Amino acid sequence: MTPSPFERLWHTRWAVLGFGLLLYPVPTPTGWRGLASSSPDCQDLFTTFCQDSALPSSTDPTGAVWSENEAFDRLQTLRRQLSPQQLMARIYSHDRVIEIRKTEQWVRQEILRWIERQMGSSLNLRDRKELRQRILAVRLEIPSSLPQPPVLLEHGAFYESHKQGKPGLSQIRLGGAYVLGTTSQSNWVFTLAHEFAHSIDPCELRASGWTPPAFERLNGCLLESGVIQTPNDRHECVTRDQLSEVFADWLATEILVAWLDQYGREYPTPQRWALVRNSVRDLCPPPNSDYDSEWHPESRTRINRILGENPKVRNYLGCPRSDQKTCRTDDQ
Numbered sequence: 602m603t604p605s606p607f608e609r610l611w612h613t614r615w616a617v618l619g620f621g622l623l624l625y626p627v628p629t630p631t632g633w634r635g636l637a638s639s640s641p642d643c644q645d646l647f648t649t650f651c652q653d654s655a656l657p658s659s660t661d662p663t664g665a666v667w668s669e670n671e672a673f674d675r676l677q678t679l680r681r682q683l684s685p686q687q688l689m690a691r692i693y694s695h696d697r698v699i700e701i702r703k704t705e706q707w708v709r710q711e712i713l714r715w716i717e718r719q720m721g722s723s724l725n726l727r728d729r730k731e732l733r734q735r736i737l738a739v740r741l742e743i744p745s746s747l748p749q750p751p752v753l754l755e756h757g758a759f760y761e762s763h764k765q766g767k768p769g770l771s772q773i774r775l776g777g778a779y780v781l782g783t784t785s786q787s788n789w790v791f792t793l794a795h796e797f798a799h800s801i802d803p804c805e806l807r808a809s810g811w812t813p814p815a816f817e818r819l820n821g822c823l824l825e826s827g828v829i830q831t832p833n834d835r836h837e838c839v840t841r842d843q844l845s846e847v848f849a850d851w852l853a854t855e856i857l858v859a860w861l862d863q864y865g866r867e868y869p870t871p872q873r874w875a876l877v878r879n880s881v882r883d884l885c886p887p888p889n890s891d892y893d894s895e896w897h898p899e900s901r902t903r904i905n906r907i908l909g910e911n912p913k914v915r916n917y918l919g920c921p922r923s924d925q926k927t928c929r930t931d932d933q
């Protein structure tokens with residue numbers, strides 16, 4: 602089978618990386634030797650992923666994810682040193698934009714494939730068509746000139762619905778600090794899949810007066826599992842509700858699993874851990890920060906429960922299955 606442009610790019614990149622490693626052997630990172638001989642903590646991925654000393658990110662073969670503080674500081678330094686045009690070329694370099702676009706294309710196609718796999722009682726033909734249209738209507742906005750703050754300084758990605766409740770054009774924007782500080786492909790996959798997922802999240806669909814039965818089932822399971830906090834003043838999709846964010850993390854995990862299956866099988870265990878860690882590295886809370894509990898579950902829940910209880914993620918890492926029930930769109 603002819604490899605897609607994305608696959609070609611991936612293999613080329615890896616071949617170059619592999620050649621580089623032959624010429625310049627990289628010393629074993631501090632603390633890694635221990636992890637190679639004893640399994641990292643399958644019970645608490647949050648701590649393993651979010652403590653710098655626990656799992657060096659340098660072992661991710663696809664790239665790195667700088668912390669929010671590091672990305673912000675480096676961006677501020679570059680702002681002082683470079684002209685706006687130079688800074689634009691540095692953040693949104695030609696090569697990086699090409700790679701992000703390839704990842705966008707792959708993620709969009711994988712979500713469309715995921716929708717198609719939800720057959721029969723899960724999603725009927727009309728539901729699938731509607732969801733497909735929504736995914737196809739999302740545009741990833743990459744600016745042609747340097748964006749202004751706050752977008753320039755943001756270390757994250759954003760989904761913006763242009764026509765609330767209708768499947769019109771909507772867009773994903775990537776903050777400048779995020780683009781500058783993230784080269785890990787697994788992170789791009791998780792991040793873009795999370796933002797794409799917002800175009801079909803339960804609250805976005807409900808705004809148009811429509812919720813497929815399969816999604817009702819999934820929402821009920823996510824609530825029952827306790828990953829969504831339910832304070833007394835919670836009003837679903839209106840105030841203090843984490844449903845749409847949990848759904849976006851849940852679907853992003855499904856898409857990440859497909860990506861790991863396609864591109865990550867060849868890697869040994871330490872690199873597998875680094876790939877999964879970097880996919881959610883930016884969910885780790887910066888030191889002394891408050892998290893947005895109104896819409897997002899806390900980072901520990903996002904990493905340990907939504908990502909960390911997925912059976913395929915656990916299998917990929919060599920971890921035993923979680924005894925928690927797995928939420929799905931079908932009724933099995």
Ligand SMILES: [Zn+2]
Nearest residue numbers: 795799846849
């Ligand atoms: Zn989100």
